[in-house]
Amino acid sequence: MELRELIAVMTDVAETLQLPIDLTDALAVITRSAAESVPGVDHVSISVTARNHQIQTLAPTDPVAVRADELQYTLREGPCYEAVHGRPVVQVDDLATDPRWPSYGAQAACLFGLGSQLAFQFEAAPHVRGALNLYFDRPSAIDPETRQFGMMFARLVALALGWARQGETMTRALQSRTTIGQAVGILMERYRLDDDRAFSFLVRLSQSTNVKLHDVAAGIITDTVNHAG
Structure with a gap:
């Protein structure tokens, strides 16, 4: 990635880190930017663990x-x-053959077609710890540039979580994840889609209407409940 492209990505992310921060939107921008910017990455997510x-x-x-x-x-x-749960950086170059996680690695390769994986631990505020997860469809897809960029995005996640108000904002983010999952399930049943296509449909609807993904999902759920009644 060229310097001007990196600056553009960081500007996009920085615009979401304005107080009062919308944590759901900020994290979505970070993961999407990581998927588009980190060399070779195909799928991205954030795992968080709290007091429980x-x-x-x-x-x-x-x-x-x-x-x-x-x-x-x-x-x-x-x-x-x-x-x-402890390691700052965990890298797997070939999930199908790595002996460290025989159950997970074999299933990830067989069920999801994953080849490599990279995880970066972060800590943000008391009791909030997690990982930025980068998934690659190809084995041996991770190089030093990939690690450098991944670490940068993991720090952005920690920054976003640190700036957000821990209790109410984290709760809203977790509730948003549940709402989106419920809407995907409704779309799968209604239009006989698999979950990938249902999720993509939801994203396209959000983009075309310029409405937040959570709000689009909530609208689908409300509409379904009203029609059922």
Whole structure:
């Protein structure tokens, strides 16, 4: 990436980090920018853990990132899980053959077509710790530039979470994730779509109407409930 392109990306991200910060929007900009800017990256997500130690996914760029995250939470193994619980940086060059996480690696490669993975731990404010997760469809897709850019975006995540008001804002972000998931499920059933296409449909609808993704999702849920009644 050229310097002018990097400056443009950082300007886009910086514009979301204005007080009062909208955490959901800020994190979505960061993950989307990472997916577009970090060399070789195909899917991005953020994992956060709070006082109850439960891990949840925020601002995923697509359903593949969500499914890979949740598989690691379920198995309690994998780069994301390890970064959240202690290691600053976890790199996997070939998920299918890496012996460190035999259950997760084999399933991630077989079920989701993932080849490589990189996770960066971050800490933001008391009791908030997590990881920025970068997923690659190709094995051996990670180089020094990838690590450097990934670390930069992980710091932006920590900055956004640190600036946000911890209690109410974090709660809103987690609720937004749930609302979007419910709307995706409705679209899947209504139009007989798989989750990738349903998620993409939701994103396109948000962009075309210039309405926040959470608000579009909430509208779909409300409309469904009203028609059911």
